[in-house]
Every structure is written in structure tokens, then in C-alpha cells.
Amino acid sequence: MPTKTLPEIPTGGQLPEFGTIVDIGGTGCMPAITKELLLHEPAGRRILSVVTLSDYPGLKLWSKLTHSPTYYQTSDEILLLQNYASEICDFVVAGSVIVDIGSGGLRKVMPLLDELEAREMTVYYFALDLCKEWLDDDLKKLTSRYTHLRCFGLWGSFTDGLEWIKQFTGPKVFLSLGSTLCNNIIPVASKGLKLWADAMAPGDVMLLGYDSNLNEEKVRKSYEAPDGEFDGFIRHGMEHSNMLLQREWYKPEDWELFREAEFQVEPPALVHRFVFRAQNDVKDEVLGIDFKKGERIICYESFKYPAEVLKQQFDLAGLHQKATWRSPASDIREFLLVRD
Numbered sequence: 001m002p003t004k005t006l007p008e009i010p011t012g013g014q015l016p017e018f019g020t021i022v023d024i025g026g027t028g029c030m031p032a033i034t035k036e037l038l039l040h041e042p043a044g045r046r047i048l049s050v051v052t053l054s055d056y057p058g059l060k061l062w063s064k065l066t067h068s069p070t071y072y073q074t075s076d077e078i079l080l081l082q083n084y085a086s087e088i089c090d091f092v093v094a095g096s097v098i099v100d101i102g103s104g105g106l107r108k109v110m111p112l113l114d115e116l117e118a119r120e121m122t123v124y125y126f127a128l129d130l131c132k133e134w135l136d137d138d139l140k141k142l143t144s145r146y147t148h149l150r151c152f153g154l155w156g157s158f159t160d161g162l163e164w165i166k167q168f169t170g171p172k173v174f175l176s177l178g179s180t181l182c183n184n185i186i187p188v189a190s191k192g193l194k195l196w197a198d199a200m201a202p203g204d205v206m207l208l209g210y211d212s213n214l215n216e217e218k219v220r221k222s223y224e225a226p227d228g229e230f231d232g233f234i235r236h237g238m239e240h241s242n243m244l245l246q247r248e249w250y251k252p253e254d255w256e257l258f259r260e261a262e263f264q265v266e267p268p269a270l271v272h273r274f275v276f277r278a279q280n281d282v283k284d285e286v287l288g289i290d291f292k293k294g295e296r297i298i299c300y301e302s303f304k305y306p307a308e309v310l311k312q313q314f315d316l317a318g319l320h321q322k323a324t325w326r327s328p329a330s331d332i333r334e335f336l337l338v339r340d
């Protein structure tokens, strides 16, 4: 258990009123990210960004999917956090600012927050997400539940969150649950992780949850909710992109949607993705969209990297593991990371 004595209130930063949602950028980034990934073929691929799934209807659909019996990613990580909340919270010092990077739902983080509350520790929890209505719903639940824990929302992108956190010189805890960081091709993933690592001072910690399940059947099944609900969620991203790009470029009949899973050799990983395939040529001259029949757009790609590949990512970001916990249910782990 850390022995450092730290102030009860973070130094050098302005705390908002308890329970408020701070607009640090709102949804301003969403059209640009959608355009960049869809139109510019980063690393030779066209991608429907997850930001298109991060509006209120999208997150509602996603939240429902996390309750599917085969969607182990949420239930197995919750089990881990319930089992080891006490050990994990030993690494959090009083007065810490906790930033939950892409907070989404609160089911996962709740065991940690409950444990901190039970210790009567004053800590400052900031849920960072792109969806204001979702943050609103979540904060109502939190502020009525806790008295020691001070809860806030940060409405904006990861980039906005990184800028915002610079004002705090006190102790910080970054939470990346649900494979939020590290889930990408390695150059992109390690760049993203390094940005957060660079925002950490000595003594700060990051709790990073990651799904390393390599059982293809288990993974495939987890993305097959009853009644085609997963397809509805993914198609919602395309529909939302029409709004973000202010053009009706996407028409459902032009695109077949399917899933694929493959074992990648270098670096080793099981990769699962949803793929849209053009059924005919799709053009939008204003946006500069020109898909030929058969061309693909990747969406909701999941890289299940084994622990040794994650370690390489941590090394590249200048982070090292101080502790690790494994879910009793499957190969989902939490890594407690500090700066070298």
C-alpha cells in the first residue's frame, strides 16, 4: 500500500461544482474523426469510427448488448473488479483525480467506486465521454449514491480530456476499462496510450482493463446478440454518420454487413470485426466518397492481444506493470501501470 501523504484536494486545478458536467469540447470532434477515418484510408483501411456509435441512441443499444448472455466482455471484467476492488483501491491515494477514459456505462466501475466510498476517502471521479445525455443519466445515479466520492462528468473527446487534465498537479488515476486503450493496430494503439502515459507524473497510476481471450468461438458468439441487435447497433453508426457528415451518403441497401474473425500472426492476436461491403458503386462527390462495388469499411474492430503483446505496448508508452489481476471467469485482465 502506498505510504505517500497527499493533500485532500488536488493542487493547481479548478474543481467544478459537485455533480456537474463540464463541457470540455462536447461533440465537436465527431464529424472530423468520422471524415478522417472513413475518407482517408489510414493504414490502407476505411473505418467507421466508434465515435459514430457514441451518441445517446448508440450507447443505449450498446448498453443493452452488454447484458446479452454471451457478451462476456462486460460480465467477466465486472467479476474481476468485484473480486479485487480492495487490492486495486490500495493503489489510490486520498485527493486523487480519477479520470474514467470513455466511461460509457457505470456497471463496471461501480465496484471500485463503492470500495473507495466505503473507505471514506475523498477522491474526485470524472467520467469522460462524448455523450452528454449519457453522462447526465450516470451522474444522477452517482451523486445520490456517494457522499465521500465527488463525481463529475467531462463532456468531450479523449484529446479534450488530455488537455483538461494538464491543470492538475495532484495525484491522478486514469481508468481505461473495457479495452478502451490498446485496442487498435499497434502504431495507433501505442500512440494513443503514450499520450495518456505522458500526462502521468511519478506516483500517478493507470488501471487498464484488457480482453485477451483467444477462443474464437467464444469471441464470435459474444458479437451475436439475439434478433440481430448487434447489426442494428453497427448500422446505427452508419446512419449517424449521415448526420455527422450532413450528407445522406449512406443508404442501407448499398451495403452488406457481416462479421469476420481471424488470427493475426504479427503481432499475434485474434481480431474480430464488423465489415460493410459495397453492393454497388457508391459515390458522393461533395464528400469525395467513391467506393467501388466490393470495397470494404471496417467497424467495431476488436484486437484480442495476448499479455506479452500488451507488454510491448506498455514498453513503447514508457509504462510498466506494478500489479495484474485476472478475471476468475476468463482471460480478461486489469493492469496497474506506472511511469518508468
Ligand SMILES: C[S@@+](CC[C@H](N)C(=O)[O-])C[C@H]1O[C@@H](n2cnc3c(N)ncnc32)[C@H](O)[C@@H]1O
Pocket: 050, 051, 053, 054, 055, 059, 074, 101, 102, 103, 104, 105, 108, 128, 129, 130, 131, 156, 157, 158, 159, 176, 177, 178, 179, 180
Ligand atoms: C465500449 S465503451 C466502454 C465503456 C466502459 N469503459 C466499459 O468498459 O464498459 C467506449 C466508450 O468510450 C466513449 N468514446 C469512444 N471514443 C471516444 C473519444 N474519442 N472521446 C471520448 N469518448 C469516447 C464512447 O462514447 C463509449 O461510451
